[in-house]
Amino acid sequence: MIEVASAMTGSHHGQLSSVSIVVPIRNEARTIRQCLQAILNQDYPADRYEVIVVDGMSDDGTRKIVEEFCNEYGRVTMLDNHVRIVPAALNLGIDEAGGEVVVRVDGHAFVPTSFLSKSVQALMNSKSACAGGRIISTGEGVFSRAISLAMSSVFGVGNSAFRCSNKPGYVDTLAFGAYAKDVLQAVGKFDEELVRCQDDEYNYRLRSLGYDIYFDPSIKTEYVCRSTLRSLFKQYFQYGFWKVRVLQKHPKMMQPRQFAPPAAVLLLFALIALSFLWVLPALALGTLVGLYAALGITFSARLAYHNGWQFLPILPVIFGILHFSYGLGFLCGLARYAARWKNNGK
Numbered sequence: 542m543i544e545v546a547s548a549m550t551g552s553h554h555g556q557l558s559s560v561s562i563v564v565p566i567r568n569e570a571r572t573i574r575q576c577l578q579a580i581l582n583q584d585y586p587a588d589r590y591e592v593i594v595v596d597g598m599s600d601d602g603t604r605k606i607v608e609e610f611c612n613e614y615g616r617v618t619m620l621d622n623h624v625r626i627v628p629a630a631l632n633l634g635i636d637e638a639g640g641e642v643v644v645r646v647d648g649h650a651f652v653p654t655s656f657l658s659k660s661v662q663a664l665m666n667s668k669s670a671c672a673g674g675r676i677i678s679t680g681e682g683v684f685s686r687a688i689s690l691a692m693s694s695v696f697g698v699g700n701s702a703f704r705c706s707n708k709p710g711y712v713d714t715l716a717f718g719a720y721a722k723d724v725l726q727a728v729g730k731f732d733e734e735l736v737r738c739q740d741d742e743y744n745y746r747l748r749s750l751g752y753d754i755y756f757d758p759s760i761k762t763e764y765v766c767r768s769t770l771r772s773l774f775k776q777y778f779q780y781g782f783w784k785v786r787v788l789q790k791h792p793k794m795m796q797p798r799q800f801a802p803p804a805a806v807l808l809l810f811a812l813i814a815l816s817f818l819w820v821l822p823a824l825a826l827g828t829l830v831g832l833y834a835a836l837g838i839t840f841s842a843r844l845a846y847h848n849g850w851q852f853l854p855i856l857p858v859i860f861g862i863l864h865f866s867y868g869l870g871f872l873c874g875l876a877r878y879a880a881r882w883k884n885n886g887k
Contacts, residue, residue: 561722562580583652709755786881833861
């Protein structure tokens, strides 16, 4: 473990560390005002942090809203991201950042007033390269709220600490972390090939250099989930698709659990095809679907019991979309980048 103290150099002079908050956005008109207002309402000293909004050339009115904040608050600036993807936005924001600590907050995320102070404190106390906390998934309307419940469930997203855990400690990755600026410079740029999964890939590189990532569940970020099943399918299909490229670039990241969804989808397709030729695959298919449905209904009932029975009919469908879309995306990624397994995935 490499201890990181340089991120807190400002404290040596009796001041809290200077912080740059990078906000990568594109077409976030529905939430960006509330997002920025929450960032500006921090209990952290106003003269010790800046807000850098990096916009992917939004065309839904987002830019006008951000410009209002830029005009009213001198510590808010906006950069243009002509590449229009998140890793490019992060690289632009980090290059512009003048703080000793750099924090990412997305345009559809809302942070409590203590978010910044707790993040910087966790970074200092853990002497890690990155510190962050728990994502609290939320939604508007029954569908979005049901999606938020599924994305906070172990059955839905696996053992993702920053979504499901309440236990502090060192982790492999997290979202919306606070990074020591000098560590970001040592690790290098975010990979702009990766439309999704860029955090996982970057945090792996960070850890491979001997740095640590600390998870503090008392740090919370409210994250607004997708509101339609179609957008959820697209989101998790992309997660699965781009995870292939991450694993090709860093084969040591591979874990058996990452192959469970694509293996299940592949088995499903195989049994469907074979069931037209033979009765045993048809029986196996029925058994497989029945077991999965039973698990889905069981976990859905637990969530509905604590959050409202109106979610019970929707949750099994959402679980199915999460797993199937990720697995299908992974298989498509394998097919698309089959030739890239050589030369370290390049």
